[in-house]
Amino acid sequence: MSENKKSSEVKTATVLAFERKLDPSDALFFSGKWDERNASGNWPTVTIHEKSVRGTISNRLKAGEQDPAKLDAAIEKPNLQTVDVATLPPDADTLKAQFTLRVLAGTGTPSACNNIDYRKKLTATVAGYVKEHSFIELARRYAANLANGRFLWRNRIGAEDISIRVAHLKEGKPAAQWTFDALDHSLRDLAESAKAQSVVELADLINAGLTGSQHVLLEITAFVRTGAGQEVFPSQELILERGRGDKSKTLYHVNNVAGIHSQKIGNALRTIDTWYAGAEENGPIAVEPYGSVTVQGKAWRQPKDKQDFYNLLDNWITKDQAPASEQQHYVMAVLVRGGVFGKAD
Template sequence: MSDLKTASVLAFERNLDISDAFFWQRDSAGDGALPTPVTVKEKSVRGTISNRLKNAIASDPVKLDAEIEKANLQRVDVASLEVGKDTLVVKWSCKVLPFTGSPSVCNDPAYKVALEQVVKGYLQEQGVSTLAKHYAMNMANARWLWRNRLGSESVKVTVECTVADTKHTIIFDDAKVFSLNDFSTESTELNQLAELIEQGLKGELFVLLYVKGEAMVGYGQEVFPSQELILDTGSTKSKVLYVNNEVSKQAGMHSQKISNAIRTIDMWYSEDAQFPIAIEPYGAVTTLGTAFRQPKQKLDFYSLFDKWVLKGEKPDIANQHYVMAVLIRGGVFGASGKE
């Protein structure tokens, strides 16, 4: 094992294959009418100058007044429920694929054997029940609704799955009772969902989950789809929202954003972690501008992974879960010969 080196070409496919989510709306006091799509509309607004100004302007009343007089004209996309609808309905699906530890691409047969032995040992000793429970919790607590969850009075989550000709319908009537910062909550429904995910990761069943969230946000209230990255610097619109297509204009959320929420299970980056972060090789949280798993501290994925595969040095159980969760996430992990 001392001569073993990390393969220069190494990649894993994701095992939680998540679709885009799309937005619908209904009236909670209605007569059972089918939900209708939430559409994205364009709005032109005249805002005020509110950014931090240079000292020379801010300290001079005349210059400040002249700056404030300038109109801050914007064209933006917005998505809101109709006046007669108070409930946002969001639907997406998740295919759970078998996790065997076998990379999709590896150009070193000896390394591939060592890697597969490591994963096999983990699956035998620890299994995937812990990871499955964490993923299930983030489906049940509706973390994936992001800002829409924060602005809702209540959230109901329904997960449907048909396996071996048996339809399972799992309902979480109050998603907000499940904490965003603690994975210790127990419930029959949560355990049922976790068991389905575990069976899918083990390859015992073909598991395709259909997830629906119903958030009571209020009549006519604004909702929050994904925002597109504007690569065309000549664009005249300052905010562009993601839509199903240019004809229907139905609001949607990127699969990457849903996936990020579901894999926000890393409570193992610190002994006194106050909140989970998404499973990432360096524990990166861009909104905080912080990498919580620093290579200097040997807590990053590559340090833990290389020690485990190349030297046979197992991390503690918590970080074993973390390393395997990164492989389930998928990605390209090869080691270049160039420094």
Template sequence: MAKSPTALSLETGMLAFARSVQITEGLFYATVSGNPETLTPVEVLEKGVRGQTSQDNAKDKAGLSNPQSVEYAIVPQRHDRVLLSFSVRFMPLSLRPHACNNTGVGAAYERLASAYRTAGGYRTLALLYLWNIANARFAWRNRFQSDAMSVRVETGDGTVLVFDPFLLSLDIPASFDELAAALTEGEPERLDELITGVAHGLSNGDQNAFVLMVEWHATMEPGQEIFPSQEYVRESNKDEKPSRVLAKLPTLYAGRELMQASMHSQKIGAALRHIDIWHGSEEHEGPIAVNPFGGVQETGNVLRKPETKKSFYHLRAKAEALITGIETANGPDEISGDAHFVMANLIRGGVFGASGKKAEANG
């Protein structure tokens, strides 16, 4: 039975939101202490190694030599620092669907986003995104390769803030005061402006993006290994490729073309999206990357399975309660975690069409 035409619904057969946080590919450079002008692209190279089989299904080859070729990246000689740089565009693309085949549902999403903006919800998410920039989560394994590092953030108007990632937790979201305490360069007033800028970029009606340039600086020893993203190699191509293929982009340096180590924009994005602090699961402590079912790639856990009734699709099915709950909230502290999670998914973007039966029930 179709719902009443006046009933609020966020479900329809064709529905998509464009990604609101657009990130460039990250590039690795080697630098020299005291000479920040030196920027040497970190090159991806190939080498042959002779390991030993160690997997459980090795059978008659267990413990035998396992020669293979792998790609690797290291800090070049006469360099003692590493730089990872990228930029982020925060755009207001969660304010309305990118594609929707139901005008009533489209209007309901606009009402949802408008209420969330009015209640200050976008500022809450802006603080969480900046926490994951300032704590250098985006460096992933490289973050544990150095005992001295900093994150430099520059806005389009030239404002610069520098954070000490070691003063911030990866498990407990930072408050404004904790982010301010992690500053090694810049004033708390500029930090407040930065949070406001990100929130405005995500929610302004004039469609203007807010852009940040981000640099991770870390002290490392010459010859120390760096960990770029790793490429997925299809089974059909495995015999033609090294057993480990790293992400890289061609660049010109010192008159020759080389392959520069890079971090996938998707991997940086996954780090910044580690803001789902509302999953409430006892299986996993700390934040996870925002996705409709709360999947955790590192462990294979799914924290928001349909049976938990915490998935994006379960929560958005309660459109009336979701929207009116935000509209009656007196500030961001009164917005429910469920509402923050739903809006974070819309910012993430994706195809959110309902199943055929649900679409038919909603007219």
């Protein structure tokens, strides 16, 4: 390779960061009756309260602990726990979860980049992608995850009915609104959900927000008929250092209103990656640089397979080796996600 060619190569920036372009708020919980979901009026908030329980020994025993006498002695010791719980009141059978979502333009424009040549090449590459594909493929999948209620997480399981309402807010008022029966939309087959006319319309709006042709602020309201007095499931707080006697489970709340973390909402919305090896069997996963799924203890996009975000991005930007179109969608989805992606010296 000639010295001139070497000197003209674009090197990955050592400082490289992107801001997220799907910006959800926390989802807050309210309670009421299913038949009154269309009526005006405020719904009472779902609060968090403590419960003390006496548990039993149920963990897997080590080889030396399987003596019957030792096990009987262990069972005699109470496993006392104090936990947070959130429930619907006895006269309410429906959970109402509500959050807002900003859709921002500027995907691919770094918030920090210390290499001007890399920045120019990256910006030109993203512009080429947008010219060819726009963001419609990603927008359809984001819209499908709003329609299917994936953001409800465990609250979706076992529900009798789920109604999702998405309103496009302008000057604080709904300019357009769509209603979805979440149970009619598959969590696995996003392409099938994206065929519905209401999902297509919502996707067009999200695409307009990502391309910057329109300001997009959405208000999402989910009504989940789960049963009077039933437990509902806010986010659980991660307490790194618990003291002796502390609660064993702490639930998230905002001013004593139970809720789901905005990060968890964002994770659900970006669960659109079906472009990895194994997707046909495993289904969509959240867009992550290595395809990491913590609950499975697996990274589906291993660097050795050259299908992780860093390999795909570096080959595309620094080596002019454009990946297949479905992997281009994945790379753009990671940029929409945002993060710090610089290459250390």
